[in-house]
Amino acid sequence: MHPFISACGGFTLINGALFGVLSLTGVDDEVYDWLEQNPAVGVVITIFYFTAHMILVHSKEQAAKIEFDSRFKGTRRRRR
Amino acid sequence: MGIDPVVFVALGAIVCYPFYRWALTALMQPVRLAFADEGVQLLNSPHLPEAEKALVDRYLDDAFDWKFAPFTAITMLPILGWMVFKAATGRDSSIPIELEQFSSRPEAEKFIQLHVLCVAGSNPLFAAIVVFELLLVLLPALLVLRSLSAVSAFVETRIIGWLATRNHAH
Numbered sequence: 001m002h003p004f005i006s007a008c009g010g011f012t013l014i015n016g017a018l019f020g021v022l023s024l025t026g027v028d029d030e031v032y033d034w035l036e037q038n039p040a041v042g043v044v045i046t047i048f049y050f051t052a053h054m055i056l057v058h059s060k061e062q063a064a065k066i067e068f069d070s071r072f073k074g075t076r077r078r079r080r
Numbered sequence: 081m082g083i084d085p086v087v088f089v090a091l092g093a094i095v096c097y098p099f100y101r102w103a104l105t106a107l108m109q110p111v112r113l114a115f116a117d118e119g120v121q122l123l124n125s126p127h128l129p130e131a132e133k134a135l136v137d138r139y140l141d142d143a144f145d146w147k148f149a150p151f152t153a154i155t156m157l158p159i160l161g162w163m164v165f166k167a168a169t170g171r172d173s174s175i176p177i178e179l180e181q182f183s184s185r186p187e188a189e190k191f192i193q194l195h196v197l198c199v200a201g202s203n204p205l206f207a208a209i210v211v212f213e214l215l216l217v218l219l220p221a222l223l224v225l226r227s228l229s230a231v232s233a234f235v236e237t238r239i240i241g242w243l244a245t246r247n248h249a250h
Contacts, residue, residue, distance in 0.1 A: 031090050
């Protein structure tokens with residue numbers, strides 16, 4: 001999966017879960033109001049999230065997959 | 081610019097999420113490598129038939145599969161219901177023969193347990209939902225099977241193992 005699509009999926013998941021919890025507890029309006037007053041913070045956090053995901057998470061997962069696959073050198077494991 | 085504690089926690093969660101994913105990958109890597117090593121041993125075993133080696137391959141494909149836990153969460157209860165229905169009506173409820181044989185091998189036990197850990201670690205949120213669903217059916221199953229290890233083996237083989245073979249059938 002392309003790292004950007006993976007990042008979008010993770011961003012949707014964390015935001016959905018977060019604001020689901022905030023809505024259930026009835027404090028979501030406070031967050032929306034605060035973000036309306038400070039839109040730059042929301043933009044910075046979004047950029048930070050995607051950058052961190054593309055660099056930190058994706059590279060870690062790719063390295064982990066390469067290390068995992070390297071264990072099968074010399075075996076007859078088929079590749080998908 | 082004052083910041084409300086609720087806002088701080090909400091935005092902090094978004095900032096921390098990539099670090100959580102990074103840490104989870106690091107935490108799961110020794111488990112995945114142990115899973116790979118067990119898989120290599122099984123693939124190189126002269127005693128394992130080709131059909132069961134193909135099964136080992138399918139299990140290994142799930143090592144990083146984030147879709148497996150949601151798939152299990154959605155399908156587990158209907159499958160269990162179907163199994164109970166088949167057993168109650170006296171129909172054949174057997175699983176594929178290679179899965180039956182493979183899961184009865186002592187050398188496959190650790191491999192199957194590591195497979196469960198790997199798929200759970202690839203999507204902990206849905207793995208928690210699967211555990212919750214299991215808790216719903218665990219008590220009745222305990223009453224029927226009267227053994228925790230039998231219930232555990234049933235879940236690993238009949239449900240997770242069967243799903244591992246179905247997950248790649250398409």
